[in-house]
Amino acid sequence: MTDISVYGEGLVKNYGKTEALRGISFSVNKGEIFGFIGPDGAGKTTLFRILTTLLLPDAGDASVEGFHVVKDFRHLRTILGYMPGRFSLYQDLTVEENLKFFAGIFKADISKNYHLIKEIYDQIAPFAKRRAGKLSGGMKQKLALSCALIHKPEVLILDEPTTGVDAVSRREFWEMLIRLKSQGITILVSTPYMDEAILCDRVALMQHGSIMASGTPDEIMSSYPHRLFKISTDRTLELLSLIRKMNGIHSAEMFGSDIHLSVADAETGIEEVGEYLRNYGFTAEKPEEAKPGIEDCFIDFMKLNQTG
Numbered sequence: 001m002t003d004i005s006v007y008g009e010g011l012v013k014n015y016g017k018t019e020a021l022r023g024i025s026f027s028v029n030k031g032e033i034f035g036f037i038g039p040d041g042a043g044k045t046t047l048f049r050i051l052t053t054l055l056l057p058d059a060g061d062a063s064v065e066g067f068h069v070v071k072d073f074r075h076l077r078t079i080l081g082y083m084p085g086r087f088s089l090y091q092d093l094t095v096e097e098n099l100k101f102f103a104g105i106f107k108a109d110i111s112k113n114y115h116l117i118k119e120i121y122d123q124i125a126p127f128a129k130r131r132a133g134k135l136s137g138g139m140k141q142k143l144a145l146s147c148a149l150i151h152k153p154e155v156l157i158l159d160e161p162t163t164g165v166d167a168v169s170r171r172e173f174w175e176m177l178i179r180l181k182s183q184g185i186t187i188l189v190s191t192p193y194m195d196e197a198i199l200c201d202r203v204a205l206m207q208h209g210s211i212m213a214s215g216t217p218d219e220i221m222s223s224y225p226h227r228l229f230k231i232s233t234d235r236t237l238e239l240l241s242l243i244r245k246m247n248g249i250h251s252a253e254m255f256g257s258d259i260h261l262s263v264a265d266a267e268t269g270i271e272e273v274g275e276y277l278r279n280y281g282f283t284a285e286k287p288e289e290a291k292p293g294i295e296d297c298f299i300d301f302m303k304l305n306q307t308g
Contacts, residue, residue, distance in 0.1 A: 024209070037298070081157065083161055089144055170196075
């Protein structure tokens, strides 16, 4: 257990008849970036609220750095950094005032810990006198992260930190996380964006309060059990409907302007798919072999759980 930073076993949480967490178990190693990947309603926020001592589980156990999330909640709040999904800082306070306020709560010395936030805060320092509510989405994100780090937490928990921000801010934010990891901070991050999964050391794919699969992104992608093809077309919806009627097709899904289709047996190959398309007038669209990504795997696990 000495190499494990965050641990959960059999965690259950219900809201009335809604099962938010269905007995999930996981472990996060010290100093890694661990991603909980899934759509809204998967249970990510409920899990993070339990880990940050804001919510009691109905069953199961969890610990952070060896401290129980219920019994040791007071101590845990001193070693955790938490950035909730919704911007939770004081919008009427300035950037500078927010940082001083959160440092004061934790009795932290800003000058002593400034090295942790320097690369982040330096980007918003020119707006130090601006009220937080007047910042852009990317700037709010940087301020929230600075406030979560100012007391030098051992574990940083970020609930969908890149939702609603532009692509450039998303990339910059992940670059910051990788730098923070190099300083020995364990980072848990949740996101609905499948492309962010490959930036994590390990991930758990979540749906309907359950963990469908976990491991490194490469482990999950290499476990994909089907042969996969990609078709580019400007007639996506028409072609998708047609493909789903073809014998031997396991699944067909839209990926932007492309269609990813997996076959149910090895006998269905590029030639068979191509001939099928030509018979229905799709002469320009040619199937290509494709490597499965995290999203392909997520959809496959989801279908497996539904049929199981």
